Amino acid sequence: MTASDQGSGHYGWSPDAVTATVGPGGIVTGWSEGARRLLGYRAAEVVGHAAAELLATRESSETAGLALIDSQEWSGTAALLHRDGHRVDVTLHAHPSLDGDGKPQGFVVTATSDTAGSGPDRKMMEWAFAQASIALSTYATGSRAWQLNAVASGSEPARKGAPRTSPYPDLLDGGHTDEGFLRRVRRVAEEARPMRYEHLTPAPPDARGHAWIIEMWPVRDPSTGQVCGVGTATFDSSEQHRARQRLALLNEAGTRIGTTLNVTRTAQELADLAVPRLADFVSVDLLDSVTRGEEPVPGPVDATVMLRRVAHQSRAAGVPEASVGLGKIDAYPAFSPPARCLATGRPVLSGTDDPDFGRWVALDEARSSSVRTHGFHSLMAVPLQARGITLGVAVFTRSTTSAPFAQDDLILAEELAGRAAVGVDNARRYTRERTNALTLQRSLLPRELPEQTAVEVAYRYLPAGSGAGVGGDWFDVVPLSGTRVALVVGDVVGHGIQACATMGRLRTAVRTLADVDLPPDELLTHLDDLVTHLSSDKDDAAPNEPYAVTGEIGATCLYAVYDPVARVCTLASAGHVPPVLVLPDGTVSVVRLNPGPLLGVGGLPFEATELELPEGSLLAFCTDGLIEARDHDIGLGLDRLCAVLASPVPSLEVTCDAVLESLLPESPDDDVALLLARTRALHTDQVAAWALPSDPAIVADARAQAARQLAVWGLEEAAFVTELVVSELVTNAIRYGSVPIGLRLIRDRTLICEVSDASSTAPHLRRARTYDEGGRGLHMVARLTQGWGTRQTSRGKTIWAEQLLPVS
Template sequence: MTRQGSPPSGPGDRPGDPFDHAAAARATVDGRGVLTSWSEGAERLLGYPESEAVGRGATMLLADGLPEGGLPSGLLPDGGAPRWNGTVTLRHRDGRPLDVRVLAHRQDATDGSPGGWLLVSALRGTEAVAEDAELGRWAFDQCPSAIAVYDTRLRLRRVNTAMGGVIGLPEDEIRGLSLPEIGGKPQSRELDEQMRAVLTSGTGIDARTYMRTGGEAEEHAWSARLAPLRDEEGRVRGVCLAAHDVTEEVLARERLLLLNSASLRIGTTLDVNRTAWELADVCVPQLADFVSVDLLEHLSAGAEPPPGPVNGPVPLRRVAHRSRSEEGAPDAWVREGAVQVYPDFTPLAASLASGRPVLNVMTDPAMRRWADLIPERAAYARKHGFHWVMAVPVLARGTTLGVAVFSRFLGAVPFAPDDVLLAEEITARAAVCIDNARRFTREQNTSLALQRSLLPHHLPRANAVEIASRYLPASPHPGVGGDWFDVIPLSGARVALVVGDVVGHGIQASATMGRLRTAVRTLADVDLPPDELLTHLDDLVIRLSAEAGAEQTSGEVGATCLYAVYDPISRRCTLAGAGHPPPVTVTPDGRTHPVEMSVGPPLGVGGLPFESVDFELPEGTVLALYTDGLVDGRGRDADEGRRVLGEILARPAASLDAVCGAVLSALLPDGGAPDDVALLLARTKVLDAAHVATWDVPADPAEVARTRGYVTEQLRDWRLEDAIFATELITSELVTNAIRHAAPPIQLRLIHDLTLICEVSDSSTTVPHLRRARAFDEGGRGLLLVAQLTQRWGSRHNPTGKTIWAEQILHEENGQA
């Protein structure tokens, strides 16, 4: 917006600007209808100098009063549309009336300045008309869109430079010819028929076609607009054809369709060979003329793929291939199921070594060297015209499975960079499916599948800790075990870490493990302290033992468990164990030691209490929870295993995931552990004062409104404006309930984590509950409202009373503070 007394910025308003700022009349009018700026062009138009115009009412410019229909609100404030245009009769300074075309734009108020209007009118002379004609001719000739003009006989009359380049012929040689005579292709005849329809109907048509441009061998995709050309009386006097090359857009759409097709067609079964065939089938002929999939030889024996790149020479087994050639394909040289060793200079070995796609043309030195190894194969490739070969490694979850080769032998179109990205994306998706199929084939017995289904597949996100975990079944003959681990989000941004081990193996152990894991999650939801939770879990194991049958004793169904709760605000960790190895902590300075705690009896013994231990953890401390299968083995006792575990944990590593790998590599034998292994690593984080706000609330109903104000201000500081309304309602209900039904001291706490948590604590132990309010009840609906506004809510007891909490999901745009 233009400030009062300052003309609007535009061409010619800056000192030394070469553009003519007097070519248009410009003025600004404030919301009261007073002129606030006046340009040199306005003075030329109406004769008033700036000193006489600025500060006067805009209505003084009108020759005959207000025109019918009114004026923009700059002249007659009426709150109209943001833009106005029309003809206004204005009075020249010498008294003569002038009909002026005016374009008005509303100017919004900013920085305390009042709003108004910007009024603009063009000043044109005879020289401008001639200049317009010249500009129009240049615009036609130099327009980047390809344009051709045909008369009523559909004979070419004009083409611009861009269309001349498309046709590839001089304009003088093709003027007067029809489109079929110029193009000579079926597409040209189709466009000619469509232009005929435009002449007949007088309505434009949008057309799509594929044609070659002048001098190019490959067809381009074109989007053409066929529009009628009319004279002043509205008669159709010709057709304008405006064409746009949309080849890249069409190719991008085809690539997206192919990617979507790949997501639907690849991975329909848990069979490695079938998945590889689906990869080849999807990409032929849309991406390549020939596709082959070769996997590392030792995968066929069920071995685990090596992590990272694979260096050549590489033995690969042909799993699948597909060709569009009717005469066959190079698969004749490598039959399905055959193994061939590829030297390190070949595209296949090079891509496996680099972990990236490798693109070669047949004339490359490496390709010639490879061809020299099998002259017959080189002759076959020359016969069928192979010219481009692209090798893409089959990588899944950081491991190398094999390589997919994409070749082209029809046409002369090379692989574009987008084709390489597409092949890499499709291969990556197929790699995951192949890896899944390989894993399933290796672990297809029902009991092991049951055990894996009972373990957590995805650990929840939490700001309290950074998590990494490993689970390995017993090998080399995997069976069903009862080891498990879990990470459970708790109220107040806390997190529970669980590791357990059911005694024995088999279906019974796996079923018991699943029931115990479910029970731990249920008990964690009611926020029981670790020692109380283990007591309830002990009772459950005793009942499960009794249900097992009269032939079993109560001691034959047992388990060990370790349950820890970490609070990122207080940095306190509380844990209790039932016959389970104590965890190991690694402080940020690299010192390791087992947690000193009183380990209770295994679950299922009954009659003995469990004790919790509480201690503070510095930020960045790693807490390692594990089952005994990790430290027992390789001919050493558990104490030696724990010592080695501490040494590995103390070593610097790039990530917790890398630490997990190093621990398993150091502690487990090469052939696998004789017992199931569960390892859970958690690096502690801290929610500082910037993420937590706490207020003491006096037990006075009048404080509710003031508390809402505190909450609103805090949420604005956290940039969580979208959560203000719901949080105010939640705060009002929880604080009001505490004032009415509980006892002081009352405290309100907001926690900004991955979610927004509102907590109200008091000294009462009575827990509120939802109830159905009757029609004429004055209360009873508050907790129902809280339940509707939050993701979850609940209560927990503490040493001085209880805490009622409610948790909201934050919208993505709110982010983290």
């Protein structure tokens, strides 16, 4: 179909005429398509028949017959008979058809239906169509011609700056014909039902685009009921369209702004959303205290203000318009639009017609160059305020390719900034709480692991990277008597400062109980009692007490003690993830434990498990944040951990990095604690042991045995103190203990003397009175050694004393 076929250049009426030709004898000799539509007869049914047969009344027949006989021009009304039998009132015009000699050879008869009203009424309809204040048009399906009124055709004199009145010049303008519009017109004609078409006119520079709603309906021939055309009425819906766009933008802001608890990301989401749908360039500057999570001063900000650029966005790639780099601080004088909006707490609409805008731009060469280069002419500065606190300012600007901001744009920008401010404030508060929690957590976790001989250790701790907040995971390495070491890992249920505080209390309790040298199962029993008491204390707290937390405290814990002399590791678990064991031959397995309930549940005992480990075995302790995720459970996570540990690596530090890289996402959802321990062993050249009978006479022999062993080790300088300690401890074991009695010396970082017996009664240090014969022995041991203590064993007790090695 060509443009002319589409009617793009023809705006006049071209309907089919209602005409017929009648011979001198009153016989119909010609029949037009318009006549067929009016009366329903086809040409074959009428041509050759008397014209009088078409008249509905005798009066009409006689009047028309006299005119035809006289061969005179005649006009008048007549009632014609439709093919289906109903009456059609028409106005007839008979015009004689003359031959070359001027003699009449027939008549040309035209008819005008009176159904549209009388002549004056029809004229009024035509005038109404032509003079309507909205764009009206008709499309004839037969001739494909358009009839447009003055508004639709754009022929009315246009005032300078006046809005457009019609989209038809775009829809029907030569080669730019809108095929979508014409297809909709044809569908209305074919389907004979009203439709609606929406058209958007592209916005020219320095102006706004237009939106139009075109209502379309089928036009039927009253006599035949057939669709002969399409009528249209066009309405300017630009305001409604812009209102829908603003509403859609606000709706989208609810899902796109504040998706994370990150100040910078939230500000960037505002800039990304506003460009290019509201502005050509957007910048977001915040008070420096906000970026650090601190509490800003309530209320507006006066005088010159220092702001940090945290986000900006532009239509152009690379944001070339920015005169301040991300993360940089810039000073805004009091008269500048951003500072004015911060001082008043209200948005400011400014531009090139504002003297203060020019003064502000001229102060900075980079900003002045950007304004000139990109043609910025309109600006909105909107404060970011939430909960009565001013956080910063968002600046929206438009260049020469866009129209200046209007008042409705300012309202929209204020709405967007308000939503972004809430997100920024939430992120700021989260940042502050997270910083406090991290500070507390770092202060409660070990900064450096203590030196000890039993195991080689490496560890990693990662706080949660999501909005869940800092958790209560912890780990520890505690040196014990007899060169043994305790390896601890635990996890407090929940996140935040309360979880950190609870973690600190539990870690302190574990270290205190470890100093008492309790077996792992007994230690967890005491720790369980402590958690139960902590839960009771929280239940008793007043609801309005600051930071009051009600409800039970839940925590898991795994406590292991490794003895490098016996090469035995004893473990007990309170609902914690089991460790993974890697033997020196490369065999990897998950340690089978009998875990007890979570700490604080109570009622069930904890069971200890003993493992005899070859030297060089690797134990991997972790919290569930390392092996559990949304897409897999703990079992699969343990399998993945075993697979990573099965690969040979040069060191424990490298192993830690490999585990985290293989098992964790970029931002873990939970805290992660990982503790790796490779076992060592003390050999016979470092340990000497003797079994002693329960005979006081053996004390002297025990002293001699100890002195000879010290000589072998080259520690003769320690012999005097060691003999005194051996004499006192062995004497006490013989006097108050039970057989078997044993003496053991261990040369490690210190010199350790241990005496064991089968009695569970532990000695107590006391100050002897003036005339007491006993009670001075342990006091003397405590004064001569670096430390002493008692630990319970499965066969009784062991009393130990530790002294520094002589300086060589």
